[in-house]
Amino acid sequence: MSDHDARGANEQEQILAGGNMGGAVRVGVSVRRCAGAWSPTIQRLLRHLRQHGLYWVPEPLGRDQDGRDSVSYLAGEVPQYPLPDWIWSEDILADAARRLAQLHAASAEFDTTDASWQIPVHEPVEVICHNDFAPYNMVFVDGRLTGVIDWDTASPGPRVWDLAYLAYRLVPLTDPANGDGLDSNVSQRARRLRLLCDAYSRDHGHEVGPAAVLPATVQRLHDLAHFTQARADGGQDELRSHVDLYRRDTAWISVHTRALNDNAG
Structure with a gap:
């Protein structure tokens, strides 16, 4: 042993x-x-x-x-829905973006020879994406981000693929009816989206702005709705409500894309 x-x-x-x-x-x-x-x-x-x-x-x-x-095991608090109010701190938003930038910078050199992935590779391959970089996979100590867990669905993909999902969960880019989101208006969300993108770009050296993140978020939610629908059809009927939620959030982003871009500055 x-x-x-x-x-x-x-x-x-x-x-x-x-x-x-x-x-x-x-x-x-x-x-x-x-x-x-x-x-x-x-x-x-x-x-x-x-x-x-x-x-x-x-x-x-x-x-x-x-x-x-x-x-x-990474000791600390891993927030679950409904998220605590402190998770919406702008300091946490910026720190999460910086951590994601660090991941992408370090993973760009990872040797993928003979690699096997649970989640399909997304093109163009630029980095290794976590694919679920969200508050419920973050570890906090005294309100400070200290770790990120659940790496088993990581796979190669473009930087914006990861950043889009982080934006969806932490800006957030959700329909106001989605109880997992933050009670904020479009202008406030546009400002938070810009803050996220700026924090990521400063640490990464690759500028990724709202104009790239928003359509990538729509695509991610389309894929997520399709994946969840397949699981629901396969017998996990309790997931059907999630499919509707992702589709409502997708529609909200599509309707407000111009405002989110214009107000992001």
Whole structure:
């Protein structure tokens, strides 16, 4: 038995909320989940990111005695919906954008030879996208962003693919009827979108503005609605309400694209 397995052998498993598609458990100082064909690639990606100074991503720990994928546990608060009011701080918005920029800068050099991904690759490939860079996958200590979790759906894609989803969740770019969003008007959201884009672009060296983020967000939500519809049709009927939500949010962005662009400055 390895040191890794020995440390967790006598520790109770704790089911964690969220966990992407679910199934994540905490065992002591580690998090375990069922491994897939993509797991060795994700372990290698996390190692690469940490070697490039991104110590806010989990440490890869290989597989445990049961063959499960294992990474280090990042201590702190992971907000779930309904999100707490403090999550809408502009400091958190800017810090999240900077972290995403750091990820993209470090991952651009990742060797994808023989890589396997759970989520399809999106063109043009520029970086490795987290694909779910959102508040419910962020770890906070005393209201400060200290880590990002749930990397198993990472895959190559364009920078704007990740930035668009972060904008959707944290600006937010949602229909006012969506209770997961922030009670704010179009002008306020345009200003937050500009702040997000500016914070990302300053740290990355690649300028990505609202004019690129907005159509990418629409495409992401179209894809998400299609993916969720397929899961609902496959027996997960409770997801049908999510499909309607994504489509309403898509329509809201489409209607307000010009105002979001014009007011972003």
